[in-house]
Amino acid sequence: MNSYVLRPTPPNPAAATAPQVQRRAGAVYLDPHLSMVRSVLPQTTQGCQECLQSGSPWLHLRLCLTCGHVGCCDSSPSRHARLHALGIGHPIVRSFEPGEDWRWCYVDEIYL
Numbered sequence: 306m307n308s309y310v311l312r313p314t315p316p317n318p319a320a321a322t323a324p325q326v327q328r329r330a331g332a333v334y335l336d337p338h339l340s341m342v343r344s345v346l347p348q349t350t351q352g353c354q355e356c357l358q359s360g361s362p363w364l365h366l367r368l369c370l371t372c373g374h375v376g377c378c379d380s381s382p383s384r385h386a387r388l389h390a391l392g393i394g395h396p397i398v399r400s401f402e403p404g405e406d407w408r409w410c411y412v413d414e415i416y417l
C-alpha cells in the first residue's frame with residue numbers, strides 16, 4: 306500500500322522576493338512612515354556628517370527626509386544613515402547621490 310506520492314514542490318520565485326503587498330497591480334503600498342517626510346534641506350553637502358567628524362571613509366550618501374541628516378549607506382563601513390534612521394526614528398531616506406531620487410524606508414525595508 307503506497308499511501309504517499311512523491312510530489313516535489315516547484316520553486317516559487319515570486320514568493321522568494323519582495324512582499325506580495327507591493328506587487329498588486331494598481332495598488333501602491335502606503336508606508337505609514339511617509340507622514341514623517343518633510344521638505345528638508347540637507348544639513349551638509351560635504352558628505353556623511355559623522356564620517357567627516359571621525360575621518361572615516363564612506364561609499365554612498367543618504368538624506369534623512371525628516372530632518373535633513375546626511376549619512377552613509379549600508380555599503381559604507383559605519384552605516385550612519387541606518388544608525389540615524391533606527392536610532393533617532395527617522396526611517397525614510399532619499400538617495401543623496403547625483404541622478405538618484407529613490408526613497409527607502411529602513412523600518413519596512415522597501416523602496417517608496
Ligand SMILES: [Zn+2]
Nearest residue numbers: 336338410413
Ligand atoms: Zn516605513
Ligand SMILES: [Zn+2]
Nearest residue numbers: 353356377385
Ligand atoms: Zn558615515
Ligand SMILES: [Zn+2]
Nearest residue numbers: 369372374395
Ligand atoms: Zn533625521
